[in-house]
Amino acid sequence: MHFGFTEEQQAFGSLARKVATDISPASDSESDRFQVGPDAQKVLSETGLLGLLIPEDQGGSGATLIEGAIFAEELGRALAPASVASSALISPAALPLLCDVSTRNEVATAIAQGQFCSVVVGSDLTWPPRGEGFAWGWQPDAIVLEPDARGLRPNREPKCTATATQDLTLRIASVGPLTLSTDDLADSEIAQHFQATANVIASCLLLGGMRAALELAVAYAKEREQFGAKIGGFQAIKHICADMLVDVESSHSIAYGAAAMLTHSSEPLTAIRSAAIAKSWCGDAAVRVCESAIQVYGGIGFTWECPVHRYLRSALALRSSFMNTAQSMDFLSRLDQWT
């Protein structure tokens, strides 16, 4: 048993941090945080990170989900456009749901070459979608993976109406009412594996965001003075920060633990269960940590200028995405009844 990063993974983490920072809009930029501009696209194509999870014979790096999780954490920390995680980390996991092998290979190769890609979720952001469909993490020219009679199909010229969300990094695009029911799809083993992967990636995006919010709050508490002392010296503030740390470190354990189980475990259901747990735990923890960070900042935390609300917005959107907390609890109840 080994629960830790190899030296290669640590080096990859440094690279991922640099790339995530480089492709994210400056922290004071207010609009277009969802958009991957030409400079960012250049960085992505030079580093080949969009193809991180695409197999080598299709032009990607063939990395494991553990590297994917590391990249996701850094994207979350940098508040990078959601379309990057959507294309590089979530869409590749959905490709096995494409029925036709040659189409599957085409889309994989396109992603590895820098094509943006987006999976259709429901109006509540969860997967599988019901009612009206929305391309999650959409960006102009993205291929949209939408429901088909037997799984998913790529739509290269989708008729999309883009909508901003309260999460400044996330844009979704309506693809209109869905005519096909995807409920049957959800119980298949490949669909469950896709959902588990999306859960782990979202968990790591949440982890990166909450770590950043904790660091911001702690830095502020070491600087801000009231009553003639740094507020970080008061137990009321210390205990808030310590509880944030418990949330962050426990989230790290469950998010990477689930990633490792999905990568190596011989018991797929156990791994899928842990991924659902990761999603609910990290979602709730991230919202709590961001709310606490606002509290530590006091009045400043309530301003647009203070960066914490951006993390809170992202945490709320990610908590709802793919599988929300209530859904993961119900999923767990069903799984545990069987066993």
Add this chain to the structure above:
Amino acid sequence: MDLNDSPEEAQFRADLRAWLEANAPREAPPSNPEEQRSAIVAWHRKLNEAGYTGLSWPIEVGGKGLGPLEEAILVQEVERLGVSSGLNYGFIARAMLLFATPEQQRRYLPGLLSGSEFWCQGFSEPDAGSDLASLRTRAVADPTIGETGGYRITGQKTWTSGAQFADLCLCLVRTGEIEDRHRGISAVIIDMQSPGIDVRPIRTIRGDTEFCEVFFEGTPVPNENLVGKPGEGWNYALVTLTYERGPADIGFVSKYLSMVQRLRKEAALRGLGTDNAVQREISRVAAGVEVLRLHVLRSLSMRLERAPGAEGSVDKLLMARVEQDLLHVAMDLLGSEALVDDRGRWFSDYLYSRAATIYGGSAQIQRNVLAERCLGLPR
């Protein structure tokens, strides 16, 4: 990052399972505390004869030279069968391994291994709980004790688990001045048969007597029972306490796992097996137990690379949160039933869970530790 057993770990687990299959006690543990204790001792001796004690101790002192992961596998496998992992003297042994002289190790380690000597730990005092450095049990030098002189101990310890059964006590005493705070503290081994010791069990909120008050009145302790140097006891205590987190934590996880399974059964028995609200609550605590499991595995894995430190307070706070949450859900589910008939021991376990944020350093002290030592906030 791979959470599966390595081939060596898998072999160790398979051998252990086979041995447990043939040797683990099948009958439920007795409810009478005295009988319970002798059952644990008998089981500990059986484990020792089969070579399943002192797994992580060096071979030179009678250990097996293995690591914390093998210890965790042992705890996991025995707890899975609902059996105790024997006498838990892990952290006392750690103090002896780190700080005792070779003579002291030769004298005391075999008894710890075989379970022939019972130990207790004399740290807390009535006026020194969270503020342990203010302890005032005095050790006054007395040249007439033993062959080379020693100390006379006078004072009071409290919350001393198992003192009523103990042969020996690893005790923190003040050899310096009270104003010296942590610098005037030393660690000594006290023979509990010495004169001037009075042990009085304390009745807990559950009604049982897990721990005691211990009074010392001029109790003689020879110099050779001093562990390490005089005045360095505080450092030993801190290091020993960090070893309270570790392989044994996996045992808590196994215990909580079986409690969650029992909770699902209790719900089903009451026709609530498909009640969404009830099942969601149980799933919420089941999720907490899985998070704790993976967090403990991560901490164990870090243990292979470096000694434990302040980050162990995360484990303690998380464990307390999960346990108290679980027992709250249980009490909500059972309602007044648990108050009338506690055959399921839910009420008793609920009461016990209130200690989770108090023992081994209160939750507030753990938060101070994290804030100051992990996050670098001002003291």
